[in-house]
Amino acid sequence: MENLPKNEHLKFDLYKAVVIGVSAGGLNALKQVLALMPAGFKLPVIIVQHLHPDQDHSMVEILDRCSALRVKEAEEKEPVAPGLVYLAPPNYHLLIELDGTFSLSIDAKVNFSRPSIDVLFESAADAYCPGLIGIILTGASSDGAAGLRRIKDGGGMAIVQDPAGAEYSIMPSAAIEATEVDYILDLQGIGKLLAVIGREKTRELKTQN
């Protein structure tokens, strides 16, 4: 993992949340990333995966089985809690309010998508930046590119899956095109980076107590 960042470049005390946007090829990519995140991970992870509107809950169940963290569907007005992985429900946009709760909308599709990655990322940037980590994974869409730029403009961290190894390279490439991203990594690298951030966060919280 020669391209893993040096720890001193990371501002661990800053980070409050992780948002992930993923489309085609998402199930496999998410399985790999979530499998690398250790139990006790101290940040909420909020995911928009483009889905068919009538998709059932099987995605949540599959991901829950392969992660040490609890994976659930985000519910309207639910407070965002650290250490949980949330998926946007099919056919609704997922937003984060300034008070750290989820809200949903059935507003028009954005980038032909509902849920849209941009909608999540932009509202999350308002709620968490500069303490937000935004990640774009595989997909055949340009959704998420504008949202990732907003995160970066707000002082957050931008991570993109290396298009060369992505199942679908269009979405990662669009994100890299739109933003000066902090890290371009393969799925293993992203999982490990998150694990490092999670571990340091735990240490920092212990020191504080």
Place this chain on the structure above:
Amino acid sequence: MRKEEIEDIEINLLLQGIYSRYGHDFRNYARGSVKRRILNFMAKVDQKTVSGLISLVLHDEAFFEKFVRELSITVSEMFRDPEFFKLLRNQVIPYLKTHPFIKIWHAGCATGEEVHSLAIVLKEEGFYERSTIFATDFNDSALMNAREGIYPMERMQEFTANYQRSGGTGPFAGYYRAAYGAAIFDPSLRKNIVFANHNLATDGVFSEMHLVVCRNVLIYFDRNLQNRTLKLFRDSLAHGGVLALGSKEDLQFSEVAGDFKILDAKWKIYQKTSI
């Protein structure tokens, strides 16, 4: 101060100004979606700051009308959540049929896609002639669209698929005629629908309803406004009346939870048990 924080102050001022000037109350709306719509509108009218928008909205009524339309319209689809409409057809309507005559309130009908869907179900179940539907929204231009029942032809494929999956019994194309790239829905569907302006944030109850349908409206409200609205529905329903909410809208943690029992947990269909 961060740019976002300043913008938040500006949005508070804008919403307060709209309330004082026009009586439309968006102050208790979930902020995330409101902000998105405001920023979209600013891009359309080429305004750089919310403060710039405030002046236009307060001084120019026609401009405000345009703005309020952007702020409030939800473009729905016909037979959104086909499974819900199947339940309505197979579980709720048989119960309603035990009444000689029923009143339905469709609250927040926007441009009317769902109320037309409801009318179709009632027709196919042979109960339309014994029903009166009050379809309300606070947005007059959306109500005008709902009254016309004209939707883009390009959406018919999606609507037809939804209709078929909801247990529809007729050819869907029999309910509209195509003209100029639009689908014009049959006026007979609207014969027993009364369209009216009603604002859930500021207006009062309807009396003795047998069914209240209000789907995906509460998600745009904060907890206070949600509770206000749910009490309005409770007080508008007859004993034993049915309340249908959106699939992500739960009564469980609201102030009226004790007044209802659950008929369907997944699709959020409730029955009023209090007097």
